[in-house]
Amino acid sequence: MKILVLNGPNLNLLGTREPDIYGYETLADIETEMKAVFPEVELDFRQSNAEAELITWIGESRGIFDGIIINPAALTHTSLGLCDALKAVGDIVPSVEIHLSNTHTREEIRHKSLTAPACIGQIMGFQGFGYTLALRALVHAISK
Numbered sequence: 001m002k003i004l005v006l007n008g009p010n011l012n013l014l015g016t017r018e019p020d021i022y023g024y025e026t027l028a029d030i031e032t033e034m035k036a037v038f039p040e041v042e043l044d045f046r047q048s049n050a051e052a053e054l055i056t057w058i059g060e061s062r063g064i065f066d067g068i069i070i071n072p073a074a075l076t077h078t079s080l081g082l083c084d085a086l087k088a089v090g091d092i093v094p095s096v097e098i099h100l101s102n103t104h105t106r107e108e109i110r111h112k113s114l115t116a117p118a119c120i121g122q123i124m125g126f127q128g129f130g131y132t133l134a135l136r137a138l139v140h141a142i143s144k
């Protein structure tokens with residue numbers, strides 16, 4: 001099984017970025033944890049600050065990946081393009097949306113996700129640990 005893990009803008013700064021909200025784990029720590037918990041799953045772990053690059057990666061996923069885990073970061077709340085990209089491949093490449101923070105406890109602008117309707121489910125509020133939960137959920141959904 002091959003899973004694409006996508007991380008959006010500013011997530012390259014995890015570890016030092018508002019750690020009270022996002023935790024002290026870096027993206028590299030999260031990747032290591034996911035690989036340790038699911039050694040049998042092939043993970044392609046990526047981060048981009050550019051919406052266009054994320055959209056391109058999603059569009060190229062058909063026929064290569066079995067599923068996507070995506071933290072669209074701030075693009076969650078703004079990007080219809082990302083939603084469309086996830087929907088475009090969603091018939092054979094299902095996605096799970098992940099957020100480190102519980103966005104519903106934060107500013108109102110973060111309460112709405114434009115990308116969640118294109119995903120089979122969403123996990124939020126458990127900081128870096130949520131990525132492993134998202135992977136477990138996605139593997140379960142794909143294996144059904």
Ligand code: DQA
Pocket residue numbers: 009010011071072073074075076098099100101102103110
């Ligand atoms: C985030 C939540 C977003 O609102 C924010 O813009 C992020 C990170 C999270 O993982 O909690 O960059 O996606």
